[in-house]
Amino acid sequence: MTRIPHGTSGEPNPLRALDLDRLRRRTSMKWRTYPDDVLPLWVAEMDTPLAEPVVRALTDALALGDTGYPAGTAYAEALADFAEKRWGWTGLDVGRTAIVPDVMLGVVEMLRLVTGPGDAVVVNPPVYPPFFHFVAHMDRRVVQAPLGPDSRIDLGVLEECFRAAVAGGRRAAFLLCSPHNPTGTVHTAEELTAVARLADQYGVRVVADEIHAPLVVGDTDFVPYLSVPGGGRGLSLMSASKAWNLAGVKAALAVAGPESAADLALLPEEVGHGPSHLGAIAHTAALRDGTAWLDALLAGLDENRRLLAGLLARHLPAVAYRPGDATYLAWLDCRPLGLGDGPADVFLHRGRVALTCGIPFGSGGAGHVRLNLATSPEIITEAVRRMATALE
Numbered sequence: 431m432t433r434i435p436h437g438t439s440g441e442p443n444p445l446r447a448l449d450l451d452r453l454r455r456r457t458s459m460k461w462r463t464y465p466d467d468v469l470p471l472w473v474a475e476m477d478t479p480l481a482e483p484v485v486r487a488l489t490d491a492l493a494l495g496d497t498g499y500p501a502g503t504a505y506a507e508a509l510a511d512f513a514e515k516r517w518g519w520t521g522l523d524v525g526r527t528a529i530v531p532d533v534m535l536g537v538v539e540m541l542r543l544v545t546g547p548g549d550a551v552v553v554n555p556p557v558y559p560p561f562f563h564f565v566a567h568m569d570r571r572v573v574q575a576p577l578g579p580d581s582r583i584d585l586g587v588l589e590e591c592f593r594a595a596v597a598g599g600r601r602a603a604f605l606l607c608s609p610h611n612p613t614g615t616v617h618t619a620e621e622l623t624a625v626a627r628l629a630d631q632y633g634v635r636v637v638a639d640e641i642h643a644p645l646v647v648g649d650t651d652f653v654p655y656l657s658v659p660g661g662g663r664g665l666s667l668m669s670a671s672k673a674w675n676l677a678g679v680k681a682a683l684a685v686a687g688p689e690s691a692a693d694l695a696l697l698p699e700e701v702g703h704g705p706s707h708l709g710a711i712a713h714t715a716a717l718r719d720g721t722a723w724l725d726a727l728l729a730g731l732d733e734n735r736r737l738l739a740g741l742l743a744r745h746l747p748a749v750a751y752r753p754g755d756a757t758y759l760a761w762l763d764c765r766p767l768g769l770g771d772g773p774a775d776v777f778l779h780r781g782r783v784a785l786t787c788g789i790p791f792g793s794g795g796a797g798h799v800r801l802n803l804a805t806s807p808e809i810i811t812e813a814v815r816r817m818a819t820a821l822e
Contacts, residue, residue: 441722443730444478445806453477458678464784469813472786476675476758476804478727483719484674484712491711500529500707506683508717509668516644516721519657526686528697531704533641533682534560536667538568539701540684541603543693544635544665545570550595550602552634554583555792556761558611561639562792565605573602576793581613581752581761585624592632604629606638608655609646612761612791612800614754616646619653626660635690636664641682642757644673644724647732650755662687665694670713672757673727674720675804681709727804731758734803738810745818758804761788765797767821774799781820783813 454461460475491497506527513519530536541551547569553561555574565572575591578584588604595602606625609616617625629636638655646652655661669682682705686694716724735753738760742749750763762785764773774787777799788798803810 441726443733444481444723444727445476445730445734445804447479448477448806450809464778468778468782468784469809469816470784471802471805471809471813472784472800474672474759474802474804475677476727476802477806477809478675478804481674481716481720481723483715483723484676487711487715488679488708491708496707496711498707499703500681500705500710503527505529505681505710505714505717508714509670509683509685512644512717512721513654517652517654517657519654521657522654522685523688526688526691526694528684528694529702529705529710530667530682530684531701532671532677532680533639533667533669534564535701535704536682536684537561537605537637537639538564539697540637540665540667541565541568541570541605543696544637545601545603549600552588552591552595552602552604553792554588554607554610556612556788556795556798557607557791558639559790559792561605561607562790570603574793577610577613577615581610581615581754583617583621583625585621585628588625589628589632592628592634595634596632601635602633603635603637606636606655608638608640609642609652609754609756611642611757612759612786612788613752614757614759614761616650616652616755619651619658622653622655622658623660626655626658626664630660630663636661638664638666640666640668641672643668644670645728645731645758646756647728647735648755652756656685656687662689665690670716670720673724674713674716676709676712676716679706679709679712681705681713731803734758734805734807734810735760737807738801738803738814741811741814745814746821758802760801760803762799762801763797764799769797771796773797777817777820781816783816783820 748766786800788795
């Protein structure tokens, strides 16, 4: 693949567009869960206005009363075009896609296609907590293959887990988070090829959550799992949701590799009734016309990563932070502070900063917190000041 690099968009940094007073007028989860004296840097919502092309598309649809059921392949076509331009990937075949309500419900449906009740689903903790909740709720077993000390996939551990998962002739799946939440790790082509090789060796099916794919910064390359040698048996879930802050207008796409098209064809028709038509319209507009806005966002996030690293070095030097190459989430190792397994409670109650507790992320999460960087530099600065004050 030949990636077409992205650069300066000329658009203003959307992370600097909204002040705290305006943000507190929002009624979504991020801004309604805690009292007004708490700075919310926890759930994955961004403190940005919507990209103008998305606003136009939604406004036009509302003016027409175009609020029925989703239809057609415009979303998939926009994603395929974005994938080719952004990642140099020409292998996203619109004929091997299906619209699903959102990424996690899509993950559930893909796992239902390739595993049965009681089968194992391998995950790489610390990882997005809903992986555990959704898998358990659908009567599958979670098998943890922890990331290595470098926050990368430990192929030796993964092979051991694959071997155990298929013992006795059981089916198994690997739920891959790519890029990885919460560490921001971007898996390389070599790593993903090795994963595909192991999956083929042990008969494990790979389902890739690639929702953070557009949120890769700098010169790092995002590599779609389905694009690597051997990845054709995989299934991927993609969406514009995270990169353009569209969680409230739900829609996502399931994408099958050439060798898994028959599996995707078995997806029940009623699954496609769950996405929002307005969601599909918004996501399509984001992918087609919102790349300049995205580039401005990525530049702002890169600035925020550097800002956070400097603030922590100055005010909380014992906290370990390794800036990731993707997502807008920072994974902070607070164990040297001696605050126990759940330091998020201390920062909330003493500092009035809401962070995500690391414990639900599985093995390796205790003593950690996840901080949402998709906000203004001023809010990040105030949050770190409060966190430091909480230790006094």
